[in-house]
Amino acid sequence: MTSEKEEQSRKFPQYLCKMCGKCCKSITTEYTYEELKKMAKNGSEAAKVFIDIFKPYSSIEQARKIVSEQVDQVLEELAQLKDFDINKITFYYCPHYDEENKCRIYENRPECCRRAPNNPWSCMPPGCGFEGWQFEQRERIKKEVRKLKEYLVAAEAVAEDGIVPGKNITIEELKKIIEKKISPLEKYGSRLW
Numbered sequence: 001m002t003s004e005k006e007e008q009s010r011k012f013p014q015y016l017c018k019m020c021g022k023c024c025k026s027i028t029t030e031y032t033y034e035e036l037k038k039m040a041k042n043g044s045e046a047a048k049v050f051i052d053i054f055k056p057y058s059s060i061e062q063a064r065k066i067v068s069e070q071v072d073q074v075l076e077e078l079a080q081l082k083d084f085d086i087n088k089i090t091f092y093y094c095p096h097y098d099e100e101n102k103c104r105i106y107e108n109r110p111e112c113c114r115r116a117p118n119n120p121w122s123c124m125p126p127g128c129g130f131e132g133w134q135f136e137q138r139e140r141i142k143k144e145v146r147k148l149k150e151y152l153v154a155a156e157a158v159a160e161d162g163i164v165p166g167k168n169i170t171i172e173e174l175k176k177i178i179e180k181k182i183s184p185l186e187k188y189g190s191r192l193w
């Protein structure tokens, strides 16, 4: 584990989990089931662990029969993402929770369960203990993106001959550096922040 990952792991507020088990019944990923199987076949350990543990509902309607509120909330959130395609969405459930929604393999649960929600934009079920934390994280990241954009505008305003004053780079290079930092967030709407 890199030191950056260790740091993130240390900061992850796992105590916020209410252990309600809702997310164990309404899991989705950014990949289709077919893509996950292919990734597992090609050696992705994370994809292999995922398809070993989680079972796909046969359709969104079947998932809705079990966890309708969760399915609707997740779909509503996903619909705001760039390139959303409902035909690519599969819902999964885990066979390892008991009648009281407690994890039967808690000590050995996979990393994706230990780290859920995986990122501030992960679609979590209504009432998830991480709602406030996710909101704070999203706002913090939006603020950072805003600062980068403002920095670029300010640099453009004072540039001389296309060079950023005090830095040994051109405005075009600075623009590329900033775009590279922001582009992974584009699917969450960073162009509008």
Ligand code: SF4
Binding pocket: 016, 017, 018, 019, 020, 021, 022, 023, 024, 116, 117, 124, 125, 127, 128, 129, 130
């Ligand atoms: S829905 Fe949220 S609070 Fe409930 S078990 Fe999952 S991560 Fe924990």
Ligand code: SF4
Binding pocket: 021, 023, 024, 053, 094, 095, 096, 097, 102, 103, 104, 105, 106, 109, 110, 113
């Ligand atoms: S392994 Fe445990 S924590 Fe993970 S989804 Fe299944 S029941 Fe939930």
